[in-house]
Amino acid sequence: MANATTGTAAPDVGGETPPSPSREVMFDLLGNSRRRRVLRHLLDEREITLTDLSARIAAWENDTSVPDLSSRQRKQVYSSLYQTHIPRLSEHGIVAYDADDRIVRLTGDADRLRRFLDVDGPERGHFSYQWSRYFLWTAVVGSAAIAGNWLGTTPATHLGTGELYGLLTVTFMMLSVSFVMAVEGQKLLGVGD
Incomplete structure (x- = not known):
């Protein structure tokens, strides 16, 4: 959990960013619809607050608009993203979470993510x-x-x-x-x- 809130993916000994996750890891990470939705939002908007991201995902999951969400719906998705999904994605260098500003940033290879998510051009x-x-x-x-x-x-x-x-x-x-x-x-x- 602490790793997800450090801000960016940790560079390895040579000062380079870690290698991209393997296909198997990517399929495992993308096996969850909430993580796929996070990455789709980040492909469109490379940086977003965790509050806004969780509200958008909650609205999509509940088939409603952001203003019509209940606080329970928002909180449920926020907790899930904060405790589980953002740390998993951060652990593999795909996203970075800045705990001070509560901002999620896309740090992984956007083209590779698009291919895995099958976002068509x-x-x-x-x-x-x-x-x-x-x-x-x-x-x-x-x-x-x-x-x-x-x-x-x-x-x-x-x-x-x-x-x-x-x-x-x-x-x-x-x-x-x-x-x-x-x-x-x-x-x-x-x-x-």
Whole structure:
């Protein structure tokens, strides 16, 4: 507990800041929704009083606004952050808590935290939009080929409806695997922390 209130992450012998927590430690730390919420707030606002931070988190957890919180709701979250969550994050050099001013500061690598929290940038939304087009056009072309086969108007009349369904299914499976690898491939393969 005393370590959380010292102010900043303690430098090691060489005067350098401690190394970033391992993936396992990060997953353990982020396994708690309250700690994730703390870090999301600190990614937006790098420095905040513990009182304001706890009020915002309490409002989110109770699905209300900060002015409508009861003192019990505020106190419960404040105590939890002060006694448990801020010390855990501080112990690993992710945040620093200044006990005199009661200010919590983000000290960890913001880009790395964003990756762990999966805070998307605008480019990822555009990327997903492109994939939705691929799925749409595959469905449209496949459905048109099957409908044309039923009506006898497609050039591929030598293929039966069952074969066309099979071809469409294989195409969707390949497209799905490609999508998962493009979007989640680095996570699945453990490439790039």
